Amino acid sequence: MKIFQCGFCNHPLYFENVQCESCGHLSGYRDADLKMLTFNPANSKFVADGENKGYKYCKNKTYEICNWVLDENDEAEFCSACQLNRTIPNLAEAENFDKWRNLEIAKHRLVYQLHKIGLELPSKLAEKRGLCFDFVAKQNNPNLMTGHADGVITILLSEADSVLREQTRRQLREPYRTLIGHLRHEVGHYFWDQLIFTKQDELNQFRQVFGDERENYSFALQNYYANGAPANWQLSFISKYAASHPWEDWAETWAHYLHIMDMVETAYFFNLQVAPNDMQQKMNTTATFDPYTKNDFDAVINTCVPLSFAMNSINRAMGIPDVYPFVISPLVVEKMRFIHKLLLPFRVLI
Incomplete structure (x- = not known):
């Protein structure tokens, strides 16, 4: 996730912040442009810092579970x-x-x-x-x-x-x-229905990469829970459960694709660099790009692997589990590359 800042004092804000911890200005997220707005609590009108426009909080702000804002004239009570x-x-x-x-x-x-x-x-x-x-x-x-x-x-x-x-x-x-x-x-699973099932070309490509989803789903799950994943499942799947059926392989791979994209995006906004001492050059990386702007998924995965290894090493130094306890095989990379290519036409750069 990107880094957010207070519009009044430039203090960094977490995505969930409802107030700047430095200056006390209120904060709220505007999803139209992925921007965190801030508001002077002393003003009677809810006008964002640096803007001349009024807003209102999502109704669920009452329960302290949402900090998103809507246009003050929006008929909706809840955010998107x-x-x-x-x-x-x-x-x-x-x-x-x-x-x-x-x-x-x-x-x-x-x-x-x-x-x-x-x-x-x-x-x-x-x-x-x-x-x-x-x-x-x-x-x-x-x-x-x-x-x-x-x-x-x-x-x-x-x-x-x-x-x-x-x-x-x-x-x-x-x-x-x-x-x-x-x-x-x-x-x-929802986006498999939206992006794959209704489009014959994409469905044919899916079957080439993930397998034939027409395999009996109930029987496949029963078999998985009775016998577990096949031997050497790590060569083809991101998790044991992914080996149970092509639908689950898609959903697991999709989830890990989103994990990786979020990881690299966060690293980019923090300008993180991994350059370990006394290691081969292949472990060196700097997050120099927003992964959502990259057509080439290889650049994303090549940045992710050293980052995840470094983060796992830090966690182990603290005696806590790996933040990303998975090995991404070449066949899984191919599956993620399929997802990345599938999503490129939807990209809207903000």
Whole structure:
């Protein structure tokens, strides 16, 4: 993600900030141009610093889970990210607030990234082909699971509990399990429907790269859970679960593509450089470009690999798990390259 600054004092701001920690000006994110606006709290009118235009916060600012702003004359009460919510947790239960806030932080970061790619995100509440989110508690319903179906992304509230999420990660022997990872994976299923399924050329190319999705999905998952991933799965897949079916391979690869793009974008805005002492030249890199402006995916992956190795090494020095515990094989790079090429026509540079 890009770096944001206060429009009044230039102090750096996090994406989730509602106020500048230096000067006290209020802050709010405008998604139309991916910009953080700031506002003098002493002014009666909500006018952005350096502008002569009024704004209002998204209605969910009331619950301290959104800092996005809309034009003051906009008829909508919710921002473009919060308009995607179909079901939110029961707020009568106090413990649900923190879980919902964690879910929204991840979802808003996802929406930022998809907007930067240039992908449309119509709300399913307004359009049949659109997208929406159900953030729900399981409530002893064994059939209720995190997943995607026809544009509806369901995320169990328990995934926002870091303790329970870690227990699940260990039980399933997963190297990585996060809220942003879940959201990126599930939205991948939605965009398979939008970008692949309805377009014959893209569908044919998909089958060449990922395999034939007409393979029985239920049987494939049953086989995966009964027998696990095939031997040497690392040569062809980004994760064990990706080996279960071409649809899951696509969703897992899509999620990791988004991970990598976000990683390199953040490194670019911080001008990060990796130049280890006493190492081969191939481990040297400097994040000199915004990956969303690059046609050549090889440049992105060649920047990502040394960065992730350096970050993993720092984490290990602190005694915490790798930030990116995955090895990206040449065949997985080909799959990511397919996704990158597929998304190039949507790119809108802001």
